[in-house]
Amino acid sequence: MGVRFGLLGPVAAWDADGSPLPLGAPRHREVLGRLLVARGRVVPVGRLVADLWEDEPPAGAVGAVRTFVAALRRSLEPGRPARQPSRLLVTDGPGYALRAGREAVDAWRFEDTCARAAEAPPHAAVALWDQALAHWRGPVLADFPGAAWAAAEQARLEALRLDAVERRADALLATGAARDAVADLRAHVAAHPGREDGWVLLATALDRAGRRREALETLSRARAALAGASGRYGPGGALARAEARILGSTTGSATEPAGMADGVWDRAAASWDRSVPARSRARLHATAGLLRDLAVTGADGLGEAHRHRRDLVTAAEATGDAELAARIIGSYDVPAVWTRADDPDGAGELSRSAARSAALLGPDGPAALRARLLSVVAVESRGDAAADAPLARAADARATEPWRQRAERAAEEAVRLARRLGDPALLAFALNGAFMQSFADCGSAAHRDALGTELTRLGVDHQLSDHEVLGRLVRLQALAGLGDLAEADAEAEEIDRLAHRNERPLAGVFTAWYRALRTCETDGWPAARPQYAQVLAQTADCGMPGLTQGAAVLVALVPVMRGDVPLDPEDFAHLDAGPYRPWLDPLLLAASGATEQARQALTTVPRPPHDLLQEALWCVLARAAESVGHLPVLRRAREELAAARTESAGAGSGLVSFGQVTRHLEAADAVLGVRAPSSTGTAEDGIQELLTK
Template sequence: MTAPVVRVLGPVEVRDPRGHRLDVKGPRHREVLARLVVARGRVVPVPVLVEDLWGAHPPRRAVGAVRTFVSDLRAALDPHLRSGGGARSIVTEGTGYAFRAATESVDAWRFAAAVGTADARRGRSAEDLRCALELWRGTPYADFPDAHWARGDRARLTELRLATVEQLAAALLAAGRPADAAADLDAHVTEHPWREEGWRLLALALYRCDRQGDALAVLRRAATLLAEELGIDPGPALGQLRTDILRRAPHLDPPGATPGDPPGATLPAQRIRAGAAAEWERSTTVSERATLVSTTALLRSLAVHGGQPGSAIAQHAATVAAAEDLGDPELTARILAAYDVPSVWSRADDPDASAAVAAAAERTLRLLPEGGRPPLRARLLTRIAVETRGLPGARGREAAAEAEALARGSADPALLVTALSGTFLQTFSRAGLAAERDAIGREIVGIADEHDLPTSAVLGRIIRMQALSGLGDLDGAAGHAEALAELGERLDRPLAGIFVAWFRAMRAVEDGAADAEDRYRRAADALAGAGMPGVETGLLAFALTCLRLRRGAPLAPLGDLGPYEPWVRPHLLLARRRHQEAEAAVGALPDPPPGHLQEALWWLAGRAALATGDARVAARAEAALAPAATELAGASSAMVSLGPVADLLRALRG
């Protein structure tokens, strides 16, 4: 292909045949080009272009400006005209202009042609369909979100893409690759839960992976969502599939299976034994890779829907290690990228597993050609940011910043949310960053609402509930808590309800409620066994200690303090009048690690320093807490609050 390529599946841009971006000047030039592409070869009169660009009140020289834009676009798209040959891509007809170019010259046209009609798609291979989907960079005409002329084509292309994802899954199933189909479909139905065909294909793929129970669970989840959100029953296809799964109907078996083969078999044992040695080696390799991909999809689903996240990350680390053993960086990258479980706590559940995953992501980035495609690179960098949360050093912040920049360039809303989650977890490097986290949460909620991303909505609401609590806006935080509780129940996210219960207990402390301690104990009961040791360990004893310190109640050991013990120990010693030991404990205090509770730990250090007369530790606490002067100590966790930081700062400075 010798002509430039116009790309509208994402931000509008023009690339030369070698892939270099061409300068088409300003946004108005790109808007004119996009408007002509939408017309698909039909003439767009100049008055229509003027109205589409400026609305009812165009500038006085709008017509001349349009003609200038077209002239500039022709110079960029048709450089061969300078030598006097060839037809123009943008032609003048009557009172308007039309974009006339080959199908290969526009990515949206190539995408539609590659997918073809529904009848043609049935004959397309999985590779053809995946290649077509790789043309997709994000929301069509992404830099013109409010343009009325783009809405119809954007909706058409988006629907075509969703149908193609499902056609790809069907092609993978037909090719005997159910694990690959399940991995793709899990994300598809999570982001687009009203597409019954996606649920049907996912359940069938799981069944063919010999996971009958998971297949039935998927169908139950689909029925619940449809009933609660739309007030409708599942269509006949889902109902029939459930019946067929329960009776293990033979027609559900994969292509090529013989009676007696397990549902997950992709090649009957008799044919394997009869095949050549090379075929045996090939099929074994494919099976191992498919198993790794399928395992990752299951672990992600368990973590997102309230399984055992703490154990899931350890199993995921083992899956990543197995993928690395195969020596295929692309496979390892896919497995690392697929486990995009939203994380909302700044301490890892399994530090060793997180360290192993972060190291694998670093190695994979180096092995991929030029670091991999930008979206894949962004996901790997996000994994590094997520798995290094709560650790000192700049690498996590650097990875988060690069991932966010790549995601913003892609115009893929789901990718941007993933990258922002990494940025959020790296905003605990110092005290006083609650406002920055609230801005991140606000952006995530906006993206989730605009693009119907329910999992992202849960993440954004938790972030805003925590950040607004830290900023002292407890009423605003309560509004997000109520929305989060409704989302958690509707979307079957039990972990959301746990965070809401802890927020309500903390709010009871701020309101002076007599039953605040009981609320904390009930919240801890719900947290126990939820698979979040990074959150659970030591939290109840720490929260009760802070409550009693806040109220001036008698202090005594209240259970396992976990990682918070060094900062509570001086206060326990002071309560027992062991002042010399308390002075030694204060003098030995380390800086609190980055995290949701660092302001609370600095508050404890500062108070103990005042009580023991340790001016050095008092100065450290004052310097650390100064940026958080307008916040509530510890409340950025939406779990614990020790009151206004400003009160302690006055005492430390006095």
């Protein structure tokens, strides 16, 4: 709907452009506030009357409420046709409900951002706490300070705000920015002198800023303030612990163990730098382990790990020690679920480095190390990252591609070696490579489900939490492709639980996309559209460009390929197609009436990559070929898609679904089954005749 609502200050509403909407008189705003506080639940008309008129309601109170609601509907949905029911402020049974998503209400966005901040590392947390607090324009429901119906929500949200202020300060302290925390904390305790945690944080910030005397004076003032607020304040508690820590020069966080861990980290890192010689092998091994752990911490960590990994491999190879280089290259067993590389050139280089190391070790080298190197080859050769020749054209018959065969053989050999060795962690890594090489043909969702099931079992049985998450993600994608949404829902719930417990935020990127796809499959494109807009915005900076580049184009294709709306090239003019440009262009050219250009583009377009979106992209090519009568591409697309007849096109990616593959096959068959109109005409002439009728 594009309407946003405000509770953190006076009740307000804004349109999609951010312009305030006229809400009318105070009673109108009060009705809106009351419905927002209900969080989507139905508020009976009688309850509204009782809340608006706490004393004796007037005789026409029910009619007045209905008038207020009608006026609000006109304000909130000015373009709604007459007699069409409201989709935002709805009548439901005995009352009314406001159907607003969580992103539409500032209080709910505040809560969600606080939840993300609480799970984030300190530097990221500071930015998120700032973002959360920026939603506040004033006291909660500021224009109804004495309303009984608002009291509980006002108290709850204000308590969350005070907690957010203090947790932001704690995050600042963890980053070493004690001086930056002091000013805000002074204002905080001045306004809320009964907040013991606020006083402790202020004293800690002053101490870490080198102002010990002021820190101790602050604790004295805190005791007086707290005694005044409660009538007494005992000698123990957080203030006494803070004073002992300051007097004893103990470093660490005032309120949470996380701060103590940060202090230990700083001291241990400094000791490492002092104790371990420069250019030692120990530094290479430790760096490899650090990058492996860094890659699963979130978007920033993943990006940093990618940037430094190639340099680490280069440094290891430069030692001239083949086994050392092999161990460094093979140590990066970070679970990989998306089949398009974030950095295809870098992935190709790493794959070739692993292959060189495996060749240097030879078939008699350590079996476990060889399995690791082969797994790297399989994982990093995902899609066409390891291609050493131009891709075959979609219009041509399937060609032999040596780089794909090498990667597939590497995956098979890695799994064989890992099974023989009986090493669960090694087998999990090898199965990850097997997953990346499981796309030789369309319609492989059932096979991927089996791989995901084995990975999940390995993770559960041997406490390999990262690979358990990977296995469940692989299953989530496969089950979506097979249409088993109930089982996919169960996997999504378990993935989110594991990701929260093990601090693996990137897993939530995939479950968020899946839930948008699921909404589309069950409720249709109109219901999924705002959800897709939200997930595109939320994951734009997730640190996985292989996933997000061009994702907006895939989403825009959903209603077109499902047959919900006609293709309008203008809808795509402002979108970056990213890596999907070669397969999108023929379709857009055909829709623009540039038939010959579309045919030429189809003649030269490469075949879709062997990855999670291959069925979807073959459907796009089939659609373009149907519209301009390009038989070679249409036949090839039909041949490739036949094996996926029982799947949903693209749904196996967990991102988007273009509908059942069988529907796209039937459309292709309808065109390919056309006979030439005469003995002298060609089949393509017959198609052109059909398309012009």
